[in-house]
Amino acid sequence: MSPIILLLLALGLGLAGWLAARARAWAFRRESPDGRLSSLPTYHAWYVALWIVIPVALFIVVWSAIAPGLVTQSVLASPAAADLPAFGFQRQTILNEARAVATGAARAVFNPQAQELVEPYRDALSRFNLIGIAVTVLIAFVGGTWAFLRLKPDFAARNRVERIVMAILLAASLVAILTTIGILASLVFETVRFFGMVSPIDFLFGTFWGPDPMSSADNPDGSRYGAIPLFWGTIFIGAIIAMIVAIPLGMMSAIYLTQYADPKVRAWVKPALEILAGVPTVVYGYFAALTIAPAIRDLALQAGVSNPSSESALAAGLVMGVMIIPFVSSMADDSIAAVPGAMRDGSLAMGATQSETIKKVMIPAALPGIVAGVMLAVSRAIGETMIVVMAASTAANLSANPLEAMTTVTVQIVAMLTGEGSFDHPATLSAFALGFVLFMVTLALNFIALRVVKRFREAYE
């Protein structure tokens, strides 16, 4: 029995409670001398229904988490399970097979040993299904009765219902926050494990990156875990090359759109830019890897560079810059548009030309917002994965030559997690440490940027 069916059952019970409570409230209304209740009958109905559905829903969540484990336990306790292999992969396979047949997901077993377990599995499944249904009904009944008995003509059902709804809304908003905290916690946990094997000094300040997933996990060579080349590659591609492309182009397009463009042109160009922002980054990745990178290599060859890399930092950075343009442009656009028109009029009335007005009044006034936009763009660029995975290399080079192959933090996270190292090898764990650093840096950038933007908004009311 799936949780869905339990949920439907709960909703059915809730509906029954709803109807019963409403009928009850109407009865109060008929009996009371002035025909008034302190809350409308539907609020009484909702009160009871919520008292049925919410406890049951909570139970279903818990139950669907623990029920499979309980089923397996009881199967293992059956005599047929006595001669299973003690531990490990094989035992798990047999159990899975038996379960698949018992639930009807597979037609027959491959492993004869599993056949004997099918029956115990069926028994256990149906037993726990029954328990699940019984507990659901019981909880619904207890919750519903308790709520139902509290109904009185002067019961403030509306206030209670509103409070419950508010609690639900609060819980919903907490989900995102708690998830972030959970992610951070798991990152921290794995990062701490990594730093138990490799010293943070080696990691943060070492200049050679070359983890070997095949080496012994017990005594890792800290000097192979120097992340400086990755940080440098990330900054060089995401914060330097990409921004050299994105800041001027984004600014110019924002200036054009806010100051010069005909409203008709603006009505076309602005949505077009926004669509550009919605292009999946993997598409940019193709473009970088298949078009830009070879073109740059050919150009470099013609310019006389010997043996240029086909996976240059320049290619990844250029395409990433193009990807970021709409982002910078729309932040700059918003900031320039937020500068009061009076400022512009004041400058024009002094006899300033339009370009003087833009250069000397509008942009300085919009600068905090623009800077914040650029910081957000940087934090996006350094966290961007797809383009660099496709176009940048995995070779960790510490170089200022944009034609050379370079790698970034995100590329290495992907490489380490998809590598052949086992999960508790420091090479794999280093992905978490890298992710943690990336998380902290982008968090800091976003935090500062949002504060700057907020100040900026306040400055103009």
Add this chain to the structure above:
Amino acid sequence: MVTVVHDNIEQTEAKMSARDVSVFYGSKKAIDEVSIDIPTEYVTAFIGPSGCGKSTFLRTLNRMNDTIPSARVEGDITLDGQDIYSPKLDVVQLRARVGMVFQKPNPFPKSIYDNIAYGPKIHGLAEGKDQLDDIVEKSLKRAGLWEEVKDRLQDSGTALSGGQQQRLCIARAIAVDPEVILMDEPCSALDPIATAKIEELIAELSGRFAIVIVTHSMQQAARVSQRTAFFHLGKMVEYGRTSDIFTNPHEKRTQDYITGRYG
């Protein structure tokens, strides 16, 4: 309907003059055939009920209406006999000669010093830092703001009080040494004390610059101006000496407005 122009006003040479000026926003006529002479010697006040076109007309005098795409001007406006809408005239030069102060103080988000230096810099009026310093000091002194800000010229202009900001805007306007200053309700965002300071300033500046002020306050018009034009529904109804307009209006609509019967 023709404008009633009082016949006892002395003929003085007009700094600016408008002849049959109409202004349209799209197809809507906001100003209907207004003709007026603006003398250098006097302060001219535009009064009239809200929406009658005072700001619109004021903004045609330094072509600020150019910034509104739908606005269109017909008729002739001259500055020292020169047509300001002629293609030969550079609007940048025009606005340097005809400055403007807005209803809401709008200092640039720059230092006090840079606010004043902005105009002289873009028009190349100062040869060096010393000369620029001089212009800043002189303009602030003329605007009666020097004593209050001389020790904090590098503070942001937006950190001043509303009244100080408005005087900063006036100082900014006179820093480029204009010939005409247009003021659109310069005191409507200010308290009575700040208003009194601005009015004092206008009195001091009058004579040196031709000043046109739009105001909703009859008392203010009576206090600061020597000429008054009353606008109604896009037309200029009556024009004459301020004292005459307020004591002896020829038109019933003018009388109704200044006695507070409508508007």
